[in-house]
Amino acid sequence: SVPLSYFAGVARLSKASILVKGTTYIDKMARKIYAILFDKTGTITQGSLKVDKVVTKDISYEEFIKLLCHIESFSNHPIALSVTKEFKVKVDAQLVKEVKEYPGKGIEGVVDDKKVIAGTKEFLEENGVKIDIKEDFIASTAVYVGVDNKFCGYVVLKDFLRQDIKDTLNLLKKLETKTYLLTGDKKEAAEELASELKFDGIFSNLLPQDKVKIAEQIKKEAKNATVVFVGDGINDSPALAVCDVGISFAQNASSIATAAADVILLENSTVKILDLIQISRFVRRVVI
Numbered sequence: 350s351v352p353l354s355y356f357a358g359v360a361r362l363s364k365a366s367i368l369v370k371g372t373t374y375i376d377k378m379a380r381k382i383y384a385i386l387f388d389k390t391g392t393i394t395q396g397s398l399k400v401d402k403v404v405t406k407d408i409s410y411e412e413f414i415k416l417l418c419h420i421e422s423f424s425n426h427p428i429a430l431s432v433t434k435e436f437k438v439k440v441d442a443q444l445v446k447e448v449k450e451y452p453g454k455g456i457e458g459v460v461d462d463k464k465v466i467a468g469t470k471e472f473l474e475e476n477g478v479k480i481d482i483k484e485d486f487i488a489s490t491a492v493y494v495g496v497d498n499k500f501c502g503y504v505v506l507k508d509f510l511r512q513d514i515k516d517t518l519n520l521l522k523k524l525e526t527k528t529y530l531l532t533g534d535k536k537e538a539a540e541e542l543a544s545e546l547k548f549d550g551i552f553s554n555l556l557p558q559d560k561v562k563i564a565e566q567i568k569k570e571a572k573n574a575t576v577v578f579v580g581d582g583i584n585d586s587p588a589l590a591v592c593d594v595g596i597s598f599a600q601n602a603s604s605i606a607t608a609a610a611d612v613i614l615l616e617n618s619t620v621k622i623l624d625l626i627q628i629s630r631f632v633r634r635v636v637i
C-alpha cells in the first residue's frame with residue numbers, strides 16, 4: 350500500500366504546477382540524482398525559432414517557400430511551426446500527399462505532384478539528394494530542402510536559450526548532479542548555443558535511438574542513483590521512457606513526448622525541476 354503522505358505529496362506537487370504520473374517518481378526524485386539529460390530544441394531553448402536567412406538554388410523564392418510551408422504544415426516540430434508562422438503561406442492541404450515524418454531527421458511528401466523533402470543534410474543525402482553548395486553559416490540550425498531529388502536551398506534559423514536554463518544548471522551543480530545536452534542538431538549549433546552553460550557533456554547529431562543509447566550508458570554509470578531525461582519532442586520519447594524519470598512540458602511539447610513522460614511541468618520553466626526535487630525530498634522524509 351502507498352503511504353498516505355505520498356498522496357499529500359502528489360497534491361503538493363500539483364499545487365506547484367507539477368503533474369506526477371505515479372508516486373514512484375516522487376521516490377526516484379528524492380534519491381540521489383546522478384544526472385539530468387536535456388534535449389536542446391524546445392527544452393533548453395524557447396523553441397520559437399527566428400528565420401535568419403533563406404538561400405535558394407534553381408527555384409524561385411515563392412515556389413521554394415510554398416513547397417516548404419506545405420510540407421512543414423504537417424509537422425509539429427518547433428522548426429516546422431516556426432517556418433509556417435514566419436512565411437504565413439495559405440496552405441492548401443489537398444495539394445499534399447504521402448507525408449512521412451522522420452523524428453530527428455525531417456519530413457517528406459508530395460506537394461503539388463512534386464516530391465519534397467526537408468530536414469538535415471544527412472537526411473537529404475540518405476535519400477539521394479546531393480547538397481552541392483557551400484553553406485555560409487556554421488553555428489546555426491538549418492533545414493535543407495530538396496524537390497524531385499534535387500537540392501534547392503536551405504533556411505537558417507536562430508533559436509534562443511530559455512531564460513531559466515542557466516539558473517537550473519547552476520542549482521543542479523550545487524546538488525552535484527551532472528548535466529548533459531543531447532541533440533539531433535549539429536555539433537557546431539549545439540556548442541555555440543551552450544557556450545555559456547556549464548554542461549558536463551554535449552552529444553550532437555543524435556537520432557532518437559542514439560539518445561536512448563547514451564541514456565542507457567549514463568544509467569550504467571549511475572548505479573542505483575536516478576537518471577532523468579527532460580525533453581519535448583517526438584524524437585525524445587524513447588529516451589523519456591528509458592530513463593528513471595522522464596520530464597516534459599504541458600506547453601508546446603509533442604503529445605507523444607507528454608505521453609512518454611512520467612512528470613509534466615505545467616509551468617513552462619525548467620526551474621520547476623528543482624521544485625520537483627525539493628518537494629519529493631520533503632515528502633520522502635515525512636514517509637520514513
Ligand code: ADP
Pocket residue numbers: 388389390391421424425426428429450451452453454455456467468469490491492531532533534535555582584
Ligand atoms: P533536438 O534534438 O535538438 O530537439 P531534433 O532531433 O528534433 O532536434 O531535430 C534534429 C534536426 O532534424 C533539426 O535540427 C532539423 O535539422 C531536422 N528536423 C527534424 N524534424 C524536422 C522537420 N519537421 N522539418 C525540418 N527539419 C527537421
Ligand code: MG
Pocket residue numbers: 388389390391392580581582585
Ligand atoms: Mg526538442
